[in-house]
Amino acid sequence: MGGKKPYxxxxxxxxxxxxxxxxxxxxxxAGPVTDADAETAEPLPAPLDxxxxxxxxxxxxxxTTVAAALGVLAARRGRRTIVAELARRDDVGRVxxxxxxxxxxxxxxxxxxxxxxxxxxxxxIDPELAMEEYLLDQLPVRSLxxxxxxxxxxxxxxxxTPGLSELLAMGKVWELAQPTRRTPGSQPYDVVIxxxxxxxxxxxxxxxxxxxxxxxxxxxxxxxxxxxAAMIDDPSRSAIIAVTNPSEAAVTETLELADLLAAGLxxxxxxxxxxxxxxxxxxxxDDVLLAAAGLDRHERSAAVAMRIxxxxxxxxxxxxxxxxxxxxxxxxxxxxxxxxxxxxxxxxEMTSLADLxxxxx
Amino acid sequence: MTLHDRLGATSMxxxxxxxxxxxTTVSAALALxxxxxxxxxxxxxxxxxRRLATSLGLQELDNEPRLVDPAILRAGGIELEGELWxxxxxxxxxxxxxxxxxxPDPEAAEEVLSNRIYRELSSAVAGSQEFTAIAKLYxxxxxxxxxxxxxxxxxSRNALDFxxxxxxxxxxxxxxALKVLLAPTGLAARVVGRGTGAVFAILSRVTGVDxxxDLSVFFRSLxxxxxxxxxxxxxxxxxxxxxxTTFLIVSSPERAPTExxxxxxxxxxxxxxxxxxxxxxxxxxxGLGERTPAAIADALRDSLGDRxxxxxxxxxxxxxxxxxRDRQAIARxxxxxxxxxxxxxxxxxxxxxxxxxxxxxEAQLFADPTxxxx
Numbered sequence: 169m170g171g172k173k174p175y176x177x178x179x180x181x182x183x184x185x186x187x188x189x190x191x192x193x194x195x196x197x198a199g200p201v202t203d204a205d206a207e208t209a210e211p212l213p214a215p216l217d218x219x220x221x222x223x224x225x226x227x228x229x230x231x232t233t234v235a236a237a238l239g240v241l242a243a244r245r246g247r248r249t250i251v252a253e254l255a256r257r258d259d260v261g262r263v264x265x266x267x268x269x270x271x272x273x274x275x276x277x278x279x280x281x282x283x284x285x286x287x288x289x290x291x292x293i294d295p296e297l298a299m300e301e302y303l304l305d306q307l308p309v310r311s312l313x314x315x316x317x318x319x320x321x322x323x324x325x326x327x328x329t330p331g332l333s334e335l336l337a338m339g340k341v342w343e344l345a346q347p348t349r350r351t352p353g354s355q356p357y358d359v360v361i362x363x364x365x366x367x368x369x370x371x372x373x374x375x376x377x378x379x380x381x382x383x384x385x386x387x388x389x390x391x392x393x394x395x396x397a398a399m400i401d402d403p404s405r406s407a408i409i410a411v412t413n414p415s416e417a418a419v420t421e422t423l424e425l426a427d428l429l430a431a432g433l434x435x436x437x438x439x440x441x442x443x444x445x446x447x448x449x450x451x452x453x454d455d456v457l458l459a460a461a462g463l464d465r466h467e468r469s470a471a472v473a474m475r476i477x478x479x480x481x482x483x484x485x486x487x488x489x490x491x492x493x494x495x496x497x498x499x500x501x502x503x504x505x506x507x508x509x510x511x512x513x514x515x516x517e518m519t520s521l522a523d524l525x526x527x528x529x
Numbered sequence: 530m531t532l533h534d535r536l537g538a539t540s541m542x543x544x545x546x547x548x549x550x551x552x553t554t555v556s557a558a559l560a561l562x563x564x565x566x567x568x569x570x571x572x573x574x575x576x577x578x579r580r581l582a583t584s585l586g587l588q589e590l591d592n593e594p595r596l597v598d599p600a601i602l603r604a605g606g607i608e609l610e611g612e613l614w615x616x617x618x619x620x621x622x623x624x625x626x627x628x629x630x631x632x633p634d635p636e637a638a639e640e641v642l643s644n645r646i647y648r649e650l651s652s653a654v655a656g657s658q659e660f661t662a663i664a665k666l667y668x669x670x671x672x673x674x675x676x677x678x679x680x681x682x683x684x685s686r687n688a689l690d691f692x693x694x695x696x697x698x699x700x701x702x703x704x705x706a707l708k709v710l711l712a713p714t715g716l717a718a719r720v721v722g723r724g725t726g727a728v729f730a731i732l733s734r735v736t737g738v739d740x741x742x743d744l745s746v747f748f749r750s751l752x753x754x755x756x757x758x759x760x761x762x763x764x765x766x767x768x769x770x771x772x773x774t775t776f777l778i779v780s781s782p783e784r785a786p787t788e789x790x791x792x793x794x795x796x797x798x799x800x801x802x803x804x805x806x807x808x809x810x811x812x813x814x815x816g817l818g819e820r821t822p823a824a825i826a827d828a829l830r831d832s833l834g835d836r837x838x839x840x841x842x843x844x845x846x847x848x849x850x851x852x853x854r855d856r857q858a859i860a861r862x863x864x865x866x867x868x869x870x871x872x873x874x875x876x877x878x879x880x881x882x883x884x885x886x887x888x889x890x891e892a893q894l895f896a897d898p899t900x901x902x903x
Contacts, residue, residue, distance in 0.1 A: 458833070458837075
């Protein structure tokens with residue numbers, strides 16, 4: 169654990185690429201940029217000890233896998249956990265080994281919170297359902313809510329209202345994290361882990377409540393948006409985790425994400441998790457040996473194996489370079505997860521990823 | 530048949546697939562390949578893949594197509610018979626430009642552009658990127674200055690948004706919602722019917738009057754632009770259905786992108802839109818072959834020594850898992866999409882962020898799939 173050091177990720181600028189004119193070269197070595205009052209402030213709770221944990225990052229880097237593994241870890245630590253995905257696709261459930269949606273019955277009008285292991289739940293948040301649930305909550309007369317929800321006019325209007333579906337999804341996520349649930353008969357969760365959309369859309373999602381609060385200055389939506397925004401803006405109650413892989417494009421996007429968050433929400437990333445790091449199986453000396461061994465002196469499959477070894481070596485070297493670049497820019501140091509050589513990651517892999525995260529998070 | 534043969538008379542090539550499969554790179558390599566074969570091609574990308582842009586000499590993000598300097602390509606060993614143009618689509622700016630162009634007068638444009646809802650939320654609108662992307666595409670297509678336009682679609686979670694954007698927008702503009710909002714007497718008063726009146730009364734109660742009023746102003750200020758929007762939306766719809774338009778599905782062999790590709794293909798079929806081909810990127814081709822790791826270690830022991838030979842064999846065994854996964858994914862994709870000869874791009878040992886990398890992908894894209902050494 170980081171002792172007194174807060175978990176906020178600071179982005180160090182100019183360490184390797186560019187010193188701005190007039191800056192003393194030594195100035196950048198003063199340490200990570202964190203909250204100005206970090207020394208006096210209470211250290212922030214670890215990310216998984218906060219109520220809301222958003223997992224975002226570039227498309228295809230393994231956000232769902234990491235969100236699922238974080239869910240396993242949080243549940244193992246005795247916290248009542250739910251992993252929420254923001255589309256009805258049941259990716260999280262599949263990774264964690266649920267039968268695929270039919271575990272908890274849903275009549276289609278309420279969200280199914282499915283318990284798939286001790287203390288570990290999954291939910292798929294559909295914006296239309298979120299809208300209906302919100303209307304039911306706001307309008308005590310069911311027929312009115314029904315009228316509104318089934319009205320085509322309202323449907324078009326809602327679909328055309330910028331950011332409304334994002335706000336409603338965030339509202340549902342927030343609701344899951346409340347000590348007293350709005351949903352009748354439901355239990356509160358200690359931690360809600362959100363498998364959020366990729367970078368740009370992820371930031372838009374996080375910003376939707378505060379944007380709405382500003383746009384609708386009065387009325388129930390404004391009130392609600394302000395309450396949600398307050399939780400998202402509070403680093404002691406919510407965490408933002410970026411998942412990346414050790415590639416140039418994903419690392420660049422992670423650094424941009426940190427900038428976007430700083431500009432849009434006034435806060436940084438709490439952790440960066442590097443997924444899919446290839447093993448460092450070969451050294452430069454090994455590679456020299458492999459190059460000298462000569463492919464044509466061996467039978468075909470042995471020669472192919474040597475070529476694959478050199479291929480993987482080069483890939484690993486490139487990855488280490490990107491990891492080093494990320495480390496130069498990000499504090500606390502990113503957590504790494506290894507590349508999995510399995511066809512489809514499932515519950516077994518989630519358990520071992522959770523083991524690794526246990527030690528590193 | 531090579532990809533080049535298959536694309537034949539295509540003048541609009543839309544690359545779709547889930548995020549992170551290498552869609553931007555594949556789109557750029559595809560455009561490069563077509564330009565190499567004599568076409569005047571524009572690649573339209575949303576993703577600011579900065580290093581790729583820099584390697585093409587396009588430091589400035591620009592909302593208009595720019596010619597990639599042949600000298601830069603030549604320096605990278607690439608000779609084009611045609612021309613390669615590239616542009617980075619800035620969705621917000623395209624939307625602004627569209628409003629400026631469609632507005633009957635500068636005041637009307639200003640009213641929309643300065644509207645609070647528009648300013649604060651238009652960049653976050655779900656579907657706005659999709660709409661602006663195809664609206665831009667439509668404009669480029671109408672100008673007719675390119676043989677082929679290759680579109681790298683936005684990294685949308687649901688590729689369907691992209692297809693539905695024009696229809697949804699047309700529907701909205703023709704729907705009652707807008708007419709009600711545009712009624713001169715205001716929201717709930719003397720509206721089209723009782724049901725709608727109730728809807729707006731409830732809407733105001735739920736959302737807060739301010740927001741509804743702002744929305745009303747927003748949509749009212751859009752009113753002057755509706756004909757232009759509708760015309761565009763219909764044009765885009767016609768363009769999507771045009772025989773010279775084709776969709777290429779790009780996927781990687783992992784489970785989630787594969788499922789997404791299959792889902793998207795079914796949506797294309799349902800919309801009666803043509804699937805021009807399947808490109809599977811980052812495929813692991815070679816692993817253990819038919820040998821066991823022990824046999825490989827044995828064969829290498831003399832030249833590499835015990836320990837290195839064992840590690841080389843273990844590495845091949847790990848990669849072999851991915852080879853088998855990829856083979857299955859390709860078989861599953863081929864079957865589900867009815868594509869007997871998908872274009873396969875191998876897994877590279879480096880990130881594609883320069884011309885050489887792009888040329889490498891291009892060579893694989895345009896290779897003859899029947900060539901066993903491809």
